[in-house]
Amino acid sequence: MFRLVIFELFKLFRLRSVGLGLLAAFLLPFLWALAPGLKEVYGLVLASGWQVVSLSLLAGMEFLFPFLVVMAASESLGSEISQGTLKSLLLRPLPRTALLLAKLLAVLLYPFALLGASFLGSLLAGLPHGLGGFYGGTGLGQGGFAGAGFLSAQQALGELLHAHLLAGVVLLPLAALALLYATIFLSTTASALAAVATLLLMRLLVAFPALTPFLLTTYLDLHLRPQAAGLGLPLLFIYTLGFAFLAALVFERKDL
Amino acid sequence: MDALRLEGLGKRYGRKPILENVSLAVRPGEVYALAGPNGSGKTTLIRLVTGLAFPTAGRALLLGEDVHQNPQARRHLGAVVEAPAAFYPYLTGRENLRMQAYLAGIKDEGRISEVLARLRLLAVADQKVGSYSLGQRQRLGLAAAILHHPKVLVLDEPTSGLDPEGVELVHGLLEELAQEGVAVLLSTHHLQEVSRYAHKVGILGGGRLLDEVRLEGREIFRLEAEPLEGALALLRTLPGITHPHLQGKVILFEGNPEEALRVLLREGYRVKALHPQGFDLMAYYQERVKHV
Numbered sequence: 001m002f003r004l005v006i007f008e009l010f011k012l013f014r015l016r017s018v019g020l021g022l023l024a025a026f027l028l029p030f031l032w033a034l035a036p037g038l039k040e041v042y043g044l045v046l047a048s049g050w051q052v053v054s055l056s057l058l059a060g061m062e063f064l065f066p067f068l069v070v071m072a073a074s075e076s077l078g079s080e081i082s083q084g085t086l087k088s089l090l091l092r093p094l095p096r097t098a099l100l101l102a103k104l105l106a107v108l109l110y111p112f113a114l115l116g117a118s119f120l121g122s123l124l125a126g127l128p129h130g131l132g133g134f135y136g137g138t139g140l141g142q143g144g145f146a147g148a149g150f151l152s153a154q155q156a157l158g159e160l161l162h163a164h165l166l167a168g169v170v171l172l173p174l175a176a177l178a179l180l181y182a183t184i185f186l187s188t189t190a191s192a193l194a195a196v197a198t199l200l201l202m203r204l205l206v207a208f209p210a211l212t213p214f215l216l217t218t219y220l221d222l223h224l225r226p227q228a229a230g231l232g233l234p235l236l237f238i239y240t241l242g243f244a245f246l247a248a249l250v251f252e253r254k255d256l
Numbered sequence: 257m258d259a260l261r262l263e264g265l266g267k268r269y270g271r272k273p274i275l276e277n278v279s280l281a282v283r284p285g286e287v288y289a290l291a292g293p294n295g296s297g298k299t300t301l302i303r304l305v306t307g308l309a310f311p312t313a314g315r316a317l318l319l320g321e322d323v324h325q326n327p328q329a330r331r332h333l334g335a336v337v338e339a340p341a342a343f344y345p346y347l348t349g350r351e352n353l354r355m356q357a358y359l360a361g362i363k364d365e366g367r368i369s370e371v372l373a374r375l376r377l378l379a380v381a382d383q384k385v386g387s388y389s390l391g392q393r394q395r396l397g398l399a400a401a402i403l404h405h406p407k408v409l410v411l412d413e414p415t416s417g418l419d420p421e422g423v424e425l426v427h428g429l430l431e432e433l434a435q436e437g438v439a440v441l442l443s444t445h446h447l448q449e450v451s452r453y454a455h456k457v458g459i460l461g462g463g464r465l466l467d468e469v470r471l472e473g474r475e476i477f478r479l480e481a482e483p484l485e486g487a488l489a490l491l492r493t494l495p496g497i498t499h500p501h502l503q504g505k506v507i508l509f510e511g512n513p514e515e516a517l518r519v520l521l522r523e524g525y526r527v528k529a530l531h532p533q534g535f536d537l538m539a540y541y542q543e544r545v546k547h548v
Contacts, residue, residue: 003358004359007355007358014344014346083344083345084338084341084342085342085343085344087337087338087342088341088342088400090307090308091306091308091330091333091335091337092330092356092359092360093327093328093330093331093333093360094327094359095327253310255303255308255309255310256303256308256309
């Protein structure tokens with residue numbers, strides 16, 4: 001199983017959407033660091049390189065990172081179907097669930113790789129602004145970007161790592177959802193569109209206040225509201241496991 | 257025990273039947289060719305047999321194990337279900353086989369070189385599959401299928417896209433494998449080629465197995481007699497004569513030619529010619545599928 005997961009990871013990082021995603025995540029912070037409208041949009045005048053890191057996370061989590069994760073998860077199965085290689089895999093005495101589980105584990109690692117690339121790119125892009133302590137905030141803690149006085153490098157790093165970790169967890173159910181749709185539609189595009197449409201639909205459901213605490217979309221900004229992690233994290237894990245279970249169930253009896 | 261056994265296999269999509277009540281058996285060392293016009297259900301049958309699709313009726317057994325209930329049954333199976341066979345284009349032929357070997361639990365690296373050599377692919381083994389020709393990919397597919405010494409080989413159009421040398425290579429290999437005891441089920445449109453070594457031919461039409469023709473040890477006789485229809489009707493009544501049928505203006509039959517001749521002459525039929533003839537599978541096939 002371990003080697004199967006390694007093999008799935010190897011294949012995942014050969015996918016076009018993954019390569020482009022990682023490149024975008026790494027390079028976009030350089031763009032944000034030079035953006036002239038930061039003050040108007042985020043109320044931010046860059047005072048530290050750490051703010052570039054948080055800015056990249058905030059901007060990415062708006063739409064880009066969820067979309068890239070959904071694309072990668074969809075393509076992880078969709079590309080095998082379009083290439084015809086899935087059939088070759090399933091001709092081997094390998095339980096379908098084991099194969100899907102290996103794919104799931106690979107796509108669940110991808111959000112962290114994506115956020116890692118963004119973190120690394122942001123650190124490099126932020127270097128000219130310095131990565132020491134500064135007066136201000138990361139935008140993720142108390143006082144937003146204005147902060148609440150002096151923030152040491154260690155505190156800033158801690159806040160950012162915590163936020164990236166939470167953002168990674170937020171992206172997990174999206175990956176599992178896209179994989180579920182990929183097993184249903186057996187197509188990269190259909191699966192990615194269905195996953196995005198589901199998220200948009202969930203966003204519309206905020207009109208039903210009783211449902212709001214249980215919606216996946218309610219927790220997409222968990223990295224900004226760590227206090228909501230008490231309910232949010234278990235719910236995100238439940239969503240991830242639920243989608244994964246459904247994907248395995250569909251895939252087990254799917255005609256190829 | 258049959259190496260491969262299909263029992264009442266059927267497949268429907270909604271209300272539309274694609275395959276209905278297909279039963280057949282392939283013994284170890286036997287080559288079973290599936291023939292049929294496009295859309296007759298050959299590929300669906302191959303997908304069902306290999307466990308890629310699920311039947312709506314019946315079951316498929318590989319050495320007695322239900323392929324849809326137990327994925328481990330596929331340890332006996334080698335298969336190529338697409339033409340050309342699909343591989344990861346960014347890996348070399350050898351790397352693709354190494355990956356397949358891992359999934360099949362083979363640790364012997366030498367076996368990979370052995371099958372590459374057997375399919376004459378050693379020269380391109382370390383090139384990326386993306387640069388392979390269709391024929392090379394097709395041969396690599398067969399190499400992957402026989403990698404783990406399968407007891408049952410299932411192939412969909414194994415010679416599709418191959419040049420004449422490649423076709424000969426594949427037929428030679430399949431014949432050899434059958435002699436080694438491997439049961440082979442293949443779908444093909446090239447009946448003349450496979451009739452050289454196939455033991456049985458199953459003719460599919462309209463989603464049904466219309467006929468199963470045994471080729472092994474078959475002796476066919478060609479009779480020219482007058483009146484033709486009457487002679488045919490008479491032959492049908494004789495216990496020593498089997499499969500009498502018309503082909504153009506002659507009657508083809510199997511069985512005892514002396515008995516046929518004696519009875520025909522006794523009944524006053526004019527026999528113009530009677531001689532043995534190789535079984536014309538293509539003509540027989542065309543006759544069977546004509547009205548489907």
